[in-house]
Amino acid sequence: MAAISEVLHYREDRIALLVYLGLLMTEAHAQLSQLNGQLHHTDLHDRFLTWARAREPAGRVTMFHVNHQPGAQIHHTDPFAVPTSDRSPVRxxxxxxxxxxxxxxxxxxxxxxxxxxxxxxxxxxxxxxxxxxxxxxxxxxxxxxxxxxxxxxxxxxxxxxxxxxxxxxxxxxxxxxxxxxxxxxxxxxxxxxxxxxxxxxxxxxxxxxxxxxxxxxxxxxxxxxxxxxxxxxxxxxx
CATH class of the missing domain: 2.30.110.10 (Electron Transport, Fmn-binding Protein; Chain A)
Structure with a gap:
């Protein structure tokens, strides 16, 4: 899976994030197929891509956004955030x-x-x-x-x-x-x-x-x- 520190850089560009995650998913599919021979594509899709989207009550899929841009669907918390108590003070x-x-x-x-x-x-x-x-x-x-x-x-x-x-x-x-x-x-x-x-x-x-x-x-x-x-x-x- 992508490192959290890498994914954080895409908080301002969900489209770029999904492209990046799609490339990682393709690479993972190729590697796991060599190991297992069989693999359900939907499993990888859920692991790599589904979490990057948020579902509204009506079922319409929208992009997650943390920058509070006009018209964006906002979550109250950042799912990528490391708890404050676990962060290095120097960092x-x-x-x-x-x-x-x-x-x-x-x-x-x-x-x-x-x-x-x-x-x-x-x-x-x-x-x-x-x-x-x-x-x-x-x-x-x-x-x-x-x-x-x-x-x-x-x-x-x-x-x-x-x-x-x-x-x-x-x-x-x-x-x-x-x-x-x-x-x-x-x-x-x-x-x-x-x-x-x-x-x-x-x-x-x-x-x-x-x-x-x-x-x-x-x-x-x-x-x-x-x-x-x-x-x-x-x-x-x-």
Missing amino acids: RFRGRLAAPVTLWTASGPAGLTVSSTLVAEGEPDRLLGLIDAESDLWAAVEEAGRFAVAPLGPPHRQLADRFAGLFPSPGGLFATGDWTDTPYGPVPADAGGWAGCRLDSAREYGWSLLVEATVEQVELGDDIAPLLHHRGRYRELG
Whole structure:
């Protein structure tokens, strides 16, 4: 079954959630069919998809929604929520720190959505970030010794989910959208700019990998509003 932390990212897009769950259901069906030989499709449908819908008294199926948008059918509680008493205080504190959403890419190509990027001015200028040590991005960065970082804006919500592994990407992560090739990695053509970085070092830091790099090149585009990550959701200024 899908991890709760992954499903939470779809609270603002039920259609994307059902597409994601449908892909997981298909994969599960193929794997279980190899093991058992026979499997009732309706059982998987109930396990993967039925819970994502809510039934009205008249029997009409409607989407579950937790964002209180006009016209949406609202439950009084979030079925995905972990009880407050079971949540890590540090994780809850971190969630209250709004962070810019960025895309890191490297030749290969490979990419990863990162919401823990920090730039330190100096001689030389430096960039730091926390990434997944088991990601394809880190393997590509380690091999190339360089990578690109681009800040994302509100129009990049789906792109951010795609590179976070939370949205289907038929044909590959870079199959859709317009991209600009750079010596450090491809970047979205409509990003507000990008920084080319040379890898200096990396070490385990908590459950992540702390990457330290030198900023070698900066290209600035149009000044776009930032996409922020706060308390498990994307946010916009204002």
